[in-house]
Amino acid sequence: MNEANKKVDVFQAIADPTRRDVLQLLAIKQRSIAEISSHYDMSRTAIVKHLNVLTEAGLVNGQKLGREKVYYLKPEPLGEVKQWLDYYEQFWNNKLSKLKFLVENED
Amino acid sequence: MNEANKKVDVFQAIADPTRRDVLQLLAIKQRSIAEISSHYDMSRTAIVKHLNVLTEAGLVNGQKLGREKVYYLKPEPLGEVKQWLDYYEQFWNNKLSKLKFLVENED
DNA sequence: TTGACATAACACCTTTTGGTTATATATAAT
DNA sequence: ATTATATATAACCAAAAGGTGTTATGTCAA
Structure with a gap:
């Protein structure tokens, strides 16, 4: 929850092109995991891992909405x-x- | 020489804390490999590897000067x-x- | 309540990263 | 010419990154 327990450096989080691309997608609007992964060739599992890295860096956050999990950008x-x-x-x-x-x- | 043969993404190059620290050292002044590695606990070989990554990203360049190799910052x-x-x-x-x-x- | 769907949780594999040591080569100094 | 110094290179290793597929769980809707 806190900013203090960032496990992943923001520099490391944005080092991966896919993660930068996901940030771009979320900059436009918030999206569910399914919607995000529909943009890529790789598996949903892989996308979730990237989302976890971004979350640990504090760059995105996911909120459960019904049975979906909707991610949104946190640019701070x-x-x-x-x-x-x-x-x-x-x-x-x-x-x-x-x-x-x-x-x-x-x- | 050319911008085209960058093998390493600049985002990836700055993802590592040691490499960012080396950039900081070179921002102050140009330094030889020996001088750079004297700032760290790790082996000189390890530092050379980091310098190679930075070089491939176009962020530094090394010039042989006598028996030393002097690296300098290329911030572009x-x-x-x-x-x-x-x-x-x-x-x-x-x-x-x-x-x-x-x-x-x-x- | 059953079926479909969205996400989570695993187990597993391969490649890359970040480091080591050892050895070789080139230059400078004595 | 010999020796010390600075860098280069090669072989090796452990751990993490980045990917896969399978299975389990929770939620909505008919």
Whole structure:
């Protein structure tokens, strides 16, 4: 339940292309396991495992609704990735983003 | 050399905490393999493997300098991560940007 | 209450990951 | 030329990841 017992790092959760794709599906709307797995060639069991990883990373949550389990996106943990990424922004884009980084971190 | 022969996805490359830590080290300055591995308990061979993964993702590059091989950061592939992340920002950043606005304008 | 359906729980297999040690090669210093 | 240092490479191993299929359980609907 708590944010504290994340067993899976969010970086690891988004490392898999299928999981990123599932996130994309759930970004549009919430979906049942059956509906999600209908988009892929792999077995429903495999999709459930991916959903479990995403759940442990706090990126999705599943709610039982009747006899279905409906998953929805929880994007908050992506903030950690964004924060990590912001540090490196100073190194690649243009001088503008470098300036932006410096200004936003000047204290 | 080419962007085309990336064998490793950048998302996968940054999934490992050790590799993220190595990136951090190289962000400060370029370093030889020996210097990098001196920061860790694991063997130099293990570090070299991580460096190979990072290299295949295009995130670092190593240049032979005398008998040393000096690695340096190549942050460009992180742009792909940022781009991916930007899409999801709309889902959570509403609260955050409001808060950011409040904090930045509280004078 | 029976049948169909959605999900859960297993058991199992293969590949990849992340690490080890040992040995070889190239360069620098004495 | 010899020795010490830095890296490269190969063989090996354990554990985790990612997939499969089968069976069990719970829920809805006729």
